[in-house]
Amino acid sequence: MSDLLGRLRGRGWRMTSQRRVVAEVLDGDHVHLTADEVHALAAQRLPEISRATVYNALGELVALGEVAEVTTDGRAKRYDPNAHHPHQHLVCSACGAIRDVHPTGDPLSGLPAEERFGFTVSAVEVTYRGLCPECARPRA
Numbered sequence: 001m002s003d004l005l006g007r008l009r010g011r012g013w014r015m016t017s018q019r020r021v022v023a024e025v026l027d028g029d030h031v032h033l034t035a036d037e038v039h040a041l042a043a044q045r046l047p048e049i050s051r052a053t054v055y056n057a058l059g060e061l062v063a064l065g066e067v068a069e070v071t072t073d074g075r076a077k078r079y080d081p082n083a084h085h086p087h088q089h090l091v092c093s094a095c096g097a098i099r100d101v102h103p104t105g106d107p108l109s110g111l112p113a114e115e116r117f118g119f120t121v122s123a124v125e126v127t128y129r130g131l132c133p134e135c136a137r138p139r140a
Contacts, residue, residue, distance in 0.1 A: 003084075004026055004066060004067070007066055007084070008023055008066060011064065013060075017046060018042075018046065021042045021045050021046045022038060022042055022054055022058065025038050025042050026067060026079060026081045028081070030098070030099050032070055032078040032080055032089075032098040033079055034078055035051075035054060035055055035058055035079070038054050038079065039051050039054040042054055062079070065083060066081070066083055066084075067081050067083055068082075068083040070089065072089070072096065078098060082100060086102075088101050088102075088107075088125070088126045090127075090129075090130070091127055091128070092129075092135055093130065093131060093135075094131055094132070095132060095134070101128060103126070107124040107126055111124075
C-alpha cells in the first residue's frame, strides 16, 4: 500500500473533505488511475465533488512530488501514488493496464559510459511492454 495519506498529513497538506477523498482514491498498490477515473471513484464517496476540484488536487499532488504522472503510448495521463518508492512499469500493449515492478540491479548498467555522452544521469525510466493475462488469453 502506498503511504500517500500519511505523507500528506506529515507535510501538513490541508486535508479538506474533497482532498481527502482524492487521496484515499489514489492510495494503494498498483494504482494508476486517470483523472476521470479518480473523479468517478471520488464521486461515489462524495457526490458533490467537481471534476475541477479533482484536477486541482491532482495538480497539487504532482507539484508536491507526492504523486507521479505516468503517460504511456499517448494515452491519458495516469496518476501513481508510489512516487517515493523506486519502481518501473509493466504496461499491457492492448488494454493499457499498468503494474508496478521492481527489477533487481542497477538500471544504468545497461548504458555504457560512452553512450551517456557526458551526461550526469539523475534518473532512469524503464517501461516493460507486453500483454496482460486477460489480453493474452485465446478467445473462443
